[in-house]
Structures are given as structure tokens and as C-alpha cells.
Amino acid sequence: MKRVRQQKILQLIKEHPITSQRDLVRALAAAGFKVTQATVSRDIRELGLVKVAADGRLRYVAPRTRGKGDLDEARFRRLIRDAVVDVETSENLVVVKTFPGAAQGVASAIDQVEWPGVVGTVAGDDTFLIVVKPRGRAAEVRNRLRALLAGEKRE
Template sequence: MKSRRHRQILEIINRQIIGTQEELATALKEAGFAVTQATVSRDIRELGLIKIPVGNNRFRYAPPVDSSLRPREERLKRLFRDSVQFLDYSENLVVIKTLPGEAQGVASALDQSRWPEIIGTVAGDDTILVVVKPKRLVATVLERLNQLSRG
């Protein structure tokens, strides 16, 4: 749910000018997400959104610039080190087992890392399915994921 909401937030702020948490909460509710101000505030922090000027002393939320990839990598490493139990694969699918309740956060961080070999992730409570393309890169992805687990 969180990763879907995060994707929706990024779509919203790329599509329209959102200058306040209240405006973002309203847009999310219109998109079908039941959110509180605290949830929106946490999402903004987790996504690393920044405020940029739009003129007339007004600002809008924007995605972080690419130079923020370092904090994303550190977050991903920390999540893997703290939450991931083991990895396995079959064909072009990688399965990541996490502690209960941790899969969505890990999947979201992995999605935000924008690895070109990963098409996407699907997360449950303690299991993540990672789709890799092309199949020949599964070993490379597994090695990178294992490196994250080792810290």
C-alpha cells in the first residue's frame, strides 16, 4: 500500500502544483487513498521531496534531484541489513523474504533505487517478488542484493 501511495504522490506532484501537505492529502484522497496529515508528512520525508519556487513567493513539492541517490542507496542498505532474511530465484523472478511487516518498505526502497534490470516489485507482508529483465541478469541482481544484505 505504501509503495502504491508513494508512486501516486510522485505522479500527483509531477502532474500538478502541490504546495502544502493539505493539498497533497486532498489529492491523495481524490485518488482513493485514505491518509492523515501525519502519513503525508512521513511520505514526503521518505520520498525526499523538496520544495522548489514557482514564482510569486510560492513553492511546490518536487522529486529529489538525482544527487540524492546516495541517501537512497544508504536507506536500501540499511533496510536490507535490518529486514531481509534470505533471497532465492527462479528464472527471471527473485524472491526476497523479510521480517513480518517489512516487505513493503524494502520493495519501495528497491523501486526507488531505479535499477535498470528490475522491471518492478510486488510486496506482501514478508515477501517481495522482484521481476528482472532480461533473465540473464538475474545473477547480477542477486549478487547486488546479497551485497546489500551484508552491509
């Protein structure tokens, strides 16, 4: 049943602008699936769904099936500008604030671009951490993100 439900989720987000877990629960109910928000939350995480800006709103989309480190640079820059609100550092961590629901998608994108010094990310709903090694690189990662927010192109 889970596999069938998750296939339906992928179909629904492709065909409709699903902007929240509540919207997805309703759409699944209309399609004959009785689910809770907790079930939908797990499905979203397992499917790796991300929120992207479309028509001035964030909506769920399936991740592209690209290899690690193969994220389109223009798409990455747009994702950062559309979703990130603030960037700060603390020791070897970069703390990134996003719009609600966008942290996991942006964190996944950061993991895909494989910046030097980035060990990995840990994401919540509207905040994620970038773990940086060595500690001195945290400011470099923060500055790189801020440059992307400002619309600067940096290599």
C-alpha cells in the same frame, strides 16, 4: 473523513512509535476515529507508509518526498540489512524474504534505486518479487542484494 483520518495517521506515526496495524487502530480510536484493521491497511498502502528499524524494532514512517531514483545510498543499505532475511532467484524473478511487515518498504526502495534490469516489484507482507529483464540479470540482482546483506559496498 478519509483525508482527515489519513492526516491523523501521519501525525500519529510521526509522534509515536507505531509498530503494527493493531497499534495504529488503537491510536486512531484514542483520537476519536472508529476504524477497522482493513481500513487501516488500505490507508497504509495509500499513504505509502513503510516500516523502518528504530530502537531495535520496526515502526511505520511516511516515505520521504524524494524523486524516483534519489534514495540515499546509506539509508538504502541499512534498510536492506535491517529488513531482508533471504534472497533467491527463479527464472527472471528474485524472491526476497523480509521480516513481517517490511516487504512493501523494501520493494519500494528497490523501485526507487532503479537498478539496471529491474522492471518492478510486487510486495506482500514478508515477501516480495523483483521482476528482472532479461532473465540473466536475476542472478546479478540477487548477488547485489546479498552483497548488501553482507555489508559489502557495491556500485
